[in-house]
Each structure stands twice: as C-alpha cells, then as structure tokens.
Amino acid sequence: MKPAAFDYLRPSSLEEALQQLAAGGDRAKVIAGGQSLGPMLNMRLAMPSALIDLNDLTELAYVRDGGAFLSIGALTRHEQIAGSALVQARCPLLGQAAKTIGHYAIRQRGTLGGSLAHADPAAQFPLIAMTLGAEIEIARQGGSRRVPASAFFQSAMATALAPDEIIRCVHFPTISVNEGMSFQLFNRRHGDYAIVAVAATVALQDERVVHVRLGLSGVSAIPQSCDAMVRPLLGQLASAVWAADVARAVRAAVTPEDDAGITAVYRKELTEKLVQQALERALTRAKG
Known part of the structure; x- marks a missing residue:
C-alpha cells in the first residue's frame, strides 16, 4: 500500500515550519527521521493533508x-x-x-x-x-x-x-558525583522493542544509598516512575541484598496487563530481574 496524497513542504527555518503547521491545521504533520511515521503513511494509518519535512533545520x-x-x-x-x-x-x-x-x-x-x-x-x-x-x-x-x-x-x-x-x-x-546509572532491557530479537526495560540511577554517600531514580517501560501505557516505591528503602547500605529488596518491592507494585503471547505474570518476573540487574550495575558504577 502507498500513502494517500498530501502536500510536501520543506521549510528552511523553525519559524517557517511553525507557520506551515498552523496553516495546515489538525491534518498537517511534521516528519524528520520518519522511522515511525513513514510506515504509518504507507499503511494509511496516518493520512495528513500536508507533510512538513524538518530535515533542513x-x-x-x-x-x-x-x-x-x-x-x-x-x-x-x-x-x-x-x-x-x-x-x-x-x-x-x-x-x-x-x-x-x-x-x-x-x-x-x-x-x-x-x-x-x-x-x-x-x-x-x-x-x-x-x-x-x-x-x-x-x-x-x-x-x-x-x-x-x-x-x-x-x-x-x-x-x-x-x-x-x-x-x-x-x-x-546531568550525572552527579558518586552516582551510577544503568539501562537494561529484554526483547525477543536484537532491534525489537523491549518487552520490559529499566532505567536506573543510584547516588551513594558513605556507602549508603541516598538517592534513586528508577523507571520502567512495558508495564503500563506510558513509562512509569518507580521513585515512590524505592523511597522507603533509601538510607540502607549499598549491596546486592538492597537491590534485590527493591526489585521485589517494584514487582509487587506494578500492574501490567496480559496481552497476546505475554502474560502479566511474565512481565512482573522480567521487571524484578531487570530492576535487580540495573540497580546492581548502577551501584558498581557509583562505587567507582
């Protein structure tokens, strides 16, 4: 299938792009890399009246x-x-x-x-x-x-x-002193979207965990911050035991839904494993 007909515009400045977008109303779309919009155009899941190419900006x-x-x-x-x-x-x-x-x-x-x-x-x-x-x-x-x-x-x-x-x-x-970071994901094949992904930062002071930022994708409709789940465990000694405790707490708190081929239980198991891995690696990096 090929895209429906549209006007193609290629502005030379951001201001010109904004003018074209406003003139096009709700049916105008901008495109840059096109890695998501391109296939949607071909399948006619998106049918804009005007396509505004930002690649000259x-x-x-x-x-x-x-x-x-x-x-x-x-x-x-x-x-x-x-x-x-x-x-x-x-x-x-x-x-x-x-x-x-x-x-x-x-x-x-x-x-x-x-x-x-x-x-x-x-x-x-x-x-x-x-x-x-x-x-x-x-x-x-x-x-x-x-x-x-x-x-x-x-x-x-x-x-x-x-x-x-x-x-x-x-x-x-930006990263702070004594802070380590880690990103972990699990997918079926290289290059696929993750079934579950975890992003984590851990900051230490005197070998104790003083600050954590923890996020998940794959368990809800938007990326989920887990900071509130971790807060009761702050102040503890930085260790694999602490990472495992946090991972269990996060697993208990998330509520993914079943979908075709992937159960909610499986996503919860993946979440626990990936959170533990991410936190352990972030701890290692924070310790220097």
Whole structure:
C-alpha cells in the first residue's frame, strides 16, 4: 500500500515550519527521521493533508552542556546521541539507551524529538526522559514552553503536544558525583522493542544509598516512575541484598496487563530481574 496524497513542504527555518503547521491545521504533520511515521503513511494509518519535512533545520541538531542540564536538539539523530562523548560524560544513561535502539540504519535516521512526539510506550527515549525528569521545550508561533516529562506523556502515543507545536529541544539532568546509572532491557530479537526495560540511577554517600531514580517501560501505557516505591528503602547500605529488596518491592507494585503471547505474570518476573540487574550495575558504577 502507498500513502494517500498530501502536500510536501520543506521549510528552511523553525519559524517557517511553525507557520506551515498552523496553516495546515489538525491534518498537517511534521516528519524528520520518519522511522515511525513513514510506515504509518504507507499503511494509511496516518493520512495528513500536508507533510512538513524538518530535515533542513540543522540548527535543531546539537548536544550542549548547560551545567546542571544537557540540552539536546530535537533533530539530533539517535546515533549522534549514542556516540557523543559529551553524553557519555554528562548523562551516560541516555547514551546507554541510545545504543540499544533498533538497528544501525534506524539510529542514523531516527531523531530524539520524533521519538518523544511519537510516544511509543516501549521506546527508549520516553523512558529515559521520564526516569531522569527531563524537560521538553516546545516551540509554537510567538513563543515556547517547557513541559516536564511527567506531564508530557499522557497515554500510549498521546502527548501534551498541541497540533501547532514542535519540540525544539530536551533538557536532561546531568550525572552527579558518586552516582551510577544503568539501562537494561529484554526483547525477543536484537532491534525489537523491549518487552520490559529499566532505567536506573543510584547516588551513594558513605556507602549508603541516598538517592534513586528508577523507571520502567512495558508495564503500563506510558513509562512509569518507580521513585515512590524505592523511597522507603533509601538510607540502607549499598549491596546486592538492597537491590534485590527493591526489585521485589517494584514487582509487587506494578500492574501490567496480559496481552497476546505475554502474560502479566511474565512481565512482573522480567521487571524484578531487570530492576535487580540495573540497580546492581548502577551501584558498581557509583562505587567507582
């Protein structure tokens, strides 16, 4: 099957793109990497009246150190993030996750902004944004706004992005002293979306766990923060026993649903195993 007819537009600036998007109304769509939208067009799951190609907006492709935050432009490709020395030094969890996305060809084309806007509940970047408490900067005609990841993702493939808005960049908190990070996933084949994925950061002080950020995908319609589940276990000695205790607590708290071929019980078992692995590896990295 081929796409339905649409007008093709290729703006030379973000302002021009926003004007075209506003003029197109609810039926205009933007495209950058096209790794998700392309197949949807071919299957006519998406039938926009106008397709606005952002690939000339190279000013939206960057990785910048902002001190407490790492700012990454929406048009930055997955492979650029995976290979960035700045990402590895300042926000290694993001780099770890980027390396696991799809295959090489997909990482060469897919973009950070596209992944967040598409909001697939099994995708890596929405999970990292939710886990770290990233802020998503959104542009519209005449202004912009920042939305925390916790408010941006609303349901499976549904976000707070309005029809006339475009993601400009994302601000990810950077790593702190004595903090370790780990990203773990389980999938059937290399390159597939994860059945369950876990992102974790652990900060230590005097060999005790003082701060944890823990997120899951694959167990709910949007990436899920588990910080509240971990809070009662803070202050304990950093050890494999502590990691196992947290993993059991998370398993007991999550409520995945059965779907074709994958039971809720299986997802809960995967969750416990992956949370324990992620926390143990994050502890090792935090200890230096």
